[in-house]
Amino acid sequence: MKNFNQAPLPFQGQKRRFQTSFKEALKEFKDANVFVDLFGGSGLLSNWAKQQFPDAKVVYNDFDDFSQRVANIERTNALLSEFRIILKDAPADKVIGKELKSAILKAVRREEKHSGYVDYITISSSLLFSMNYATNYDDLAKQTMYNVVRLNDYQPAPDYLEGVEVVCVDYRQLFDRWKHVSGVVFLIDPPYLSTDCGTYGNYWKLANYLDVLHCLKGTNYFYFTSNKSSILELTDWLEKNLGGENPFKGAKRVDMNARMNHNAGYVDIMLYKKAGV
Numbered sequence: 001m002k003n004f005n006q007a008p009l010p011f012q013g014q015k016r017r018f019q020t021s022f023k024e025a026l027k028e029f030k031d032a033n034v035f036v037d038l039f040g041g042s043g044l045l046s047n048w049a050k051q052q053f054p055d056a057k058v059v060y061n062d063f064d065d066f067s068q069r070v071a072n073i074e075r076t077n078a079l080l081s082e083f084r085i086i087l088k089d090a091p092a093d094k095v096i097g098k099e100l101k102s103a104i105l106k107a108v109r110r111e112e113k114h115s116g117y118v119d120y121i122t123i124s125s126s127l128l129f130s131m132n133y134a135t136n137y138d139d140l141a142k143q144t145m146y147n148v149v150r151l152n153d154y155q156p157a158p159d160y161l162e163g164v165e166v167v168c169v170d171y172r173q174l175f176d177r178w179k180h181v182s183g184v185v186f187l188i189d190p191p192y193l194s195t196d197c198g199t200y201g202n203y204w205k206l207a208n209y210l211d212v213l214h215c216l217k218g219t220n221y222f223y224f225t226s227n228k229s230s231i232l233e234l235t236d237w238l239e240k241n242l243g244g245e246n247p248f249k250g251a252k253r254v255d256m257n258a259r260m261n262h263n264a265g266y267v268d269i270m271l272y273k274k275a276g277v
């Protein structure tokens with residue numbers, strides 16, 4: 001299986017910076033025979049788990065149909081090369097004028113009609129201001145476009161999810177399916193609280209976020225969060241003041257500094273724990 005340092009297409013929240021520490025930590029789970037990636041996102045953690053444990057079963061919860069985006073890379077490349085032709089005389093990084101914008105939209109519309117599929121998230125990163133994503137035609141048409149079209153094709157990745165079982169269900173259903181099976185390790189990377197979850201729905205409130213902690217009770221797990229979410233502070237406080245059980249007690253922790261922009265940073269955190277520790 002080929003090594004992927006990052007997901008083959010843009011995906012907000014992919015854990016690419018944890019590659020080394022995640023793979024290193026996986027070595028502590030030698031007895032594992034199933035990995036269940038409850039919030040699979042781009043599938044990067046599933047890919048790495050399968051790489052490290054080729055004989056294990058790896059279940060990737062593809063809640064956003066990322067695998068469909070991967071399967072359509074060549075189609076997306078074709079659309080991007082059309083954009084390059086349309087924008088050949090337009091200045092790079094500048095707003096795209098009305099006429100050229102409508103030519104772009106026409107190409108998108110035609111592609112959608114013709115093939116039935118457009119990867120709006122990927123084309124957004126070539127047409128919209130950084131971190132802005134459209135998920136459908138109307139969304140895209142509404143936005144100011146910029147000439148930030150990627151210059152090279154995306155590499156087709158037919159083997160990216162080789163040997164991985166792909167499912168698409170609510171994480172609670174998937175957890176219930178696997179929670180009693182021995183040798184299971186859960187990979188738990190929920191949408192961050194208080195961040196823009198624009199590309200994958202906006203309904204993640206505090207209660208949803210706390211519900212996920214049920215998946216940490218007595219299980220083998222990897223859990224990802226950031227210091228922006230304050231979840232670790234909250235569970236510490238509850239333990240100290242109300243005597244609640246802290247699901248992170250005994251977990252190992254790896255911190256990774258991240259940048260939002262030039263003057264604001266935050267810390268991405270990976271915690272992992274073996275059941276019974």
Ligand SMILES: C[S@@+](CC[C@H](N)C(=O)[O-])C[C@H]1O[C@@H](n2cnc3c(N)ncnc32)[C@H](O)[C@@H]1O
Pocket residue numbers: 007011012013014015016038039040041042043044045061063064169170171172189190191192200201
């Ligand atoms: C932070 S991302 C995961 C990123 C992933 N670990 C990676 O490296 O690409 C969180 C994911 O959870 C998905 N999600 C949101 N609600 C969910 C639910 N109820 N059940 C399962 N997945 C959900 C989001 O769509 C998103 O793909």
